[in-house]
Amino acid sequence: MIIVMKPNAKKSSIQEVLHIIEKNGLEAHLSDGKEVTIIGVVGDKNKLKEQNLEVFEDVDKVMEVTESYKLSNRKFHPKSSVIKVGNTTIGGDEFVIMSGPCAVENEEQVIETARSIQASGAQILRGGAYKPRTSPYSFQGLEEEGLKIMRKAGDETGLSIVCEVTSLEAIESASKYVDMLQIGARNMQNFYLLKEAGKTGLPILLKRGLSATIDEWLNASEYIMAEGNPNVVLCERGIRTFETATRNTLDISAVPVIKEKSHLPIIVDPSHATGIRKYVAPLSKSAVAAGADGLMIETHPNPAIALSDGPQSLTLPEFDRLCKELKPYIELTGKKF
């Protein structure tokens, strides 16, 4: 931690800050510059967390130099994590594709989708049973009924199952049926939910919030991991910017940035990032080439009548063609599919 004093800070103000630091068992290093005085704080900065040095007289600003996330930080865990989900692993040699409908509508839709995506090479079936929708008048999901359909589709095909949870109730239900819990973008800083999801020990797919910085995202993963659950997979799904040509802006740089800052796997969801079906294929290739560990792609047997997010869903034959096109890109990155 570095404390920058105002120009012409009084000696007594500097002394007061030094005093506080030392009183809390830390070491202070003074750099007395031409324009400003800087104080470096050495030691465990948690000892200072009951002090707000910003409000002391003549303090200009307090700058952090180390990250607040530890368990998800590659600095302290240099080796990349490989997360087991059902029979699949994410973050290792295998490139993992999760696919399925935005919302579970009925058994026929899900089974048809599951069989088809499995034949195309996908390893995990996605499908929403609890749907967070902007308007209360939109379809909200089949809840437990939907989870049962997902489980059945998983059992019939051998695909692993991932479903979003939006409440403690949903976590309790879903834990009985699924192989992986998803925390959606809107709940990325629902810290209560993160802790409860963490306690299940199940692998967690943590989507990035629409306006979450990468730092905040890794802090959110820390909430799960601090419950003793190291099985977190991150999912970049677009951030909110001024551009309206796509629903959100896919932050493709997040892939190499996460790979550098964290040991956790990262996958990309181009369907939600763009909201438009025709951009899903080029952005899927782009994510592979950027080094992602997997993809989440929405599919529907008949997008024209999908109850949620139809305009961004691929048909099953489109998905099959995309998988074939992705294969050589995946192999170039050294992964298998």
Place this chain on the structure above:
Amino acid sequence: MIIVMKPNAKKSSIQEVLHIIEKNGLEAHLSDGKEVTIIGVVGDKNKLKEQNLEVFEDVDKVMEVTESYKLSNRKFHPKSSVIKVGNTTIGGDEFVIMSGPCAVENEEQVIETARSIQASGAQILRGGAYKPRTSPYSFQGLEEEGLKIMRKAGDETGLSIVCEVTSLEAIESASKYVDMLQIGARNMQNFYLLKEAGKTGLPILLKRGLSATIDEWLNASEYIMAEGNPNVVLCERGIRTFETATRNTLDISAVPVIKEKSHLPIIVDPSHATGIRKYVAPLSKSAVAAGADGLMIETHPNPAIALSDGPQSLTLPEFDRLCKELKPYIELTGKKF
């Protein structure tokens, strides 16, 4: 709803869209332009919600012309709502100031603050018992213990009490103690929480999400109101932008925009919007002049040792001076304080 066809759309594609519209019991109006054909849809657009017209051949885009929020929409409820909170009302003649610490730390802190802000003219005491913090290693709140302290401070001073809730559990506890529930920015689209808060019937202070559009914010209020609870007060607390000189960017325009689009009251929280104590006074005046119905301002007997958000908290004498400065501005707007 308007459907814009692609240039050179085939006649058969146009016919198909017209057919879908009419099959669903709606009327279609065709405008056959030089460059493009436009189809206006007349009738209850909910009848079309199982159809994704965007994915039909030769459809360029589908544009909504009416808002999806109804209960919070001024178009259908022209008269401004006045919400009763304890002995106070928000949205009427009275200008309401909520103040208190970011986090409840102990009884002494809260009682001292409550007495002081009441003497300064504030009507509502705020204080967090459940704190959503970016890092799991930061102070997380006293929970029910904190609620009891708040209630005691309310009883001693006659101030009404508002506390943030972050889970169903917290709602159940808080409902026993507080006069108003707060939904924080990070939970604005935690729809499960919105519904549960709505069911209590208590007045709800709904903070705007960091990256929520005004349209999404009003849709979030709709989740509460659709549970039969019309007692919603909106709180603008800054949005996330590229500017880093302040913690967030106070969207002061939201005040007149909400006043136009909705009948719900709106207050402003300059403390969280800027994160910096010295900007709270000018932005409070600014919010009054823009037409806000109230303010939420953080105060602490000793900001230097506040467990949360100290750098943005006013001292109690600073708050008192600000209330005095605000009074003539408030009176210019025609409200009382």
Place this chain on the structure above:
Amino acid sequence: MIIVMKPNAKKSSIQEVLHIIEKNGLEAHLSDGKEVTIIGVVGDKNKLKEQNLEVFEDVDKVMEVTESYKLSNRKFHPKSSVIKVGNTTIGGDEFVIMSGPCAVENEEQVIETARSIQASGAQILRGGAYKPRTSPYSFQGLEEEGLKIMRKAGDETGLSIVCEVTSLEAIESASKYVDMLQIGARNMQNFYLLKEAGKTGLPILLKRGLSATIDEWLNASEYIMAEGNPNVVLCERGIRTFETATRNTLDISAVPVIKEKSHLPIIVDPSHATGIRKYVAPLSKSAVAAGADGLMIETHPNPAIALSDGPQSLTLPEFDRLCKELKPYIELTGKKF
């Protein structure tokens, strides 16, 4: 300047950085922390500007602690600047309102507007003769012909004149006619234009770029001032964010932030910030209360046929009413109008 080394940085890497700093005549202060080593650099950091320390081995990041703008920085010029424009001064006791049409269309329009706004109390007439328009097919301005009309209106009414310039040619023409040059938002980082405008010695109204941070804005003013021209007035006119309910988002916090960081005057343009006429009045009051030194408000005798930005222009009677409403707010801030 502070250099943060990576955790486990090699001793030799640290030595190399220290060597570079000292070789360039600066002093290095080492803080050897538990997690990371920090090096504080003391002395004139310009001596290091031919070295990119970020690219050295084991360097994690380089953090600046002082601003790169000097002439506009309040740290080095504590007294607020008062800028003379014609017979008016901005930044002193007087609250200054600039008004007029977005684009000069013809003499009648401008003279009618000038007479009316002067009667309402405005001190400066604005009007565009060179219009930067998003589409090349929109009206581009009357150029020198427009400047002559503006000058005539100024001479007839005694109002001072401000016009936007978009090229060296425009600066040369405008310098013959106007009292103040305006650099528009789209040209805020057209550094060539800033230098040329600076050389004229005329007062410059520098609008904030749509995506400019406050730091970049003050650096842009530095380009003008470095030409020996201290007469800069800043104008906040909205920044680009995700919100679409208004054309841009008025960053009202910029007013107190600029007042703290710089000695230059700042005015606010609510017309361009919102793009919608009905929001101009509340945001004008808001800007006054936040501490602005003036306002720029678009007016037109008949907004329905304005060639540019009609939807955001006030009619002349609306402007007159607004001036009357603003007067008591202005007086509360201690300024005269």
Place this chain on the structure above:
Amino acid sequence: MIIVMKPNAKKSSIQEVLHIIEKNGLEAHLSDGKEVTIIGVVGDKNKLKEQNLEVFEDVDKVMEVTESYKLSNRKFHPKSSVIKVGNTTIGGDEFVIMSGPCAVENEEQVIETARSIQASGAQILRGGAYKPRTSPYSFQGLEEEGLKIMRKAGDETGLSIVCEVTSLEAIESASKYVDMLQIGARNMQNFYLLKEAGKTGLPILLKRGLSATIDEWLNASEYIMAEGNPNVVLCERGIRTFETATRNTLDISAVPVIKEKSHLPIIVDPSHATGIRKYVAPLSKSAVAAGADGLMIETHPNPAIALSDGPQSLTLPEFDRLCKELKPYIELTGKKF
């Protein structure tokens, strides 16, 4: 164009709007809905450009359904453009890499770079002679001297040459030396500069502005093309968002969006987008896979002493390795390199 009336709009208001439309020689189609009345306007909307329908009584909003750019619009020019630059073509079968230093510093640096990148396969040499820098105290470029060095390096190696221009003067000088003019991000809406660059007839590399929407970017290209110069190449170089882990956010979706909306070629500049050397390789691959027609990558013989943007520059061996890694990705997309 569609005009949405307010709910309960008076009949007389609707009549007035219809009258204006028809008086201007256009056709109006009325859709009289349950909630609102919509008026579709058929015909050449330019006939209405002197009317601001938004300001009429009971008009809620005016929505555009067609784009204002025409020459760059794929709707009217379905075939992809192939732009000739020196001996190279962009937008055809060849994948084009532009490389070189941010700023021209001296002949030795440029010649060494040119020889090396040519050996690696690059076709175009970049190098700034006129540098737009945030601070006036940073290195501003060698101007004409720099252009001569670039020309010499081009002649010695056979590489084509691209240089940024920032003023009419710079355009006049550069036109004597270079094969392609670059308009930088900060000048993307310097419409005066766009027109002057257009007049030269030289191919223009048009970088996207930091906060420019894709629609505004295509309108900027329209300024160049309206001067009779169809030789425009677009360059995505990152947009400004809230995320600070990278200098800007590379909007990779812009590649497929531009490919759909326009016939112009698009290249990607990962160096400026991220500002960090280690992210250049993954984002280059990502851009290739997304379908870009080329890349612009900064290189320097010794990034540690680069006068501009050293931290984002690759060394020459790093660039060589990257070119080798890119080749199989490029071939997968069907292009040659």
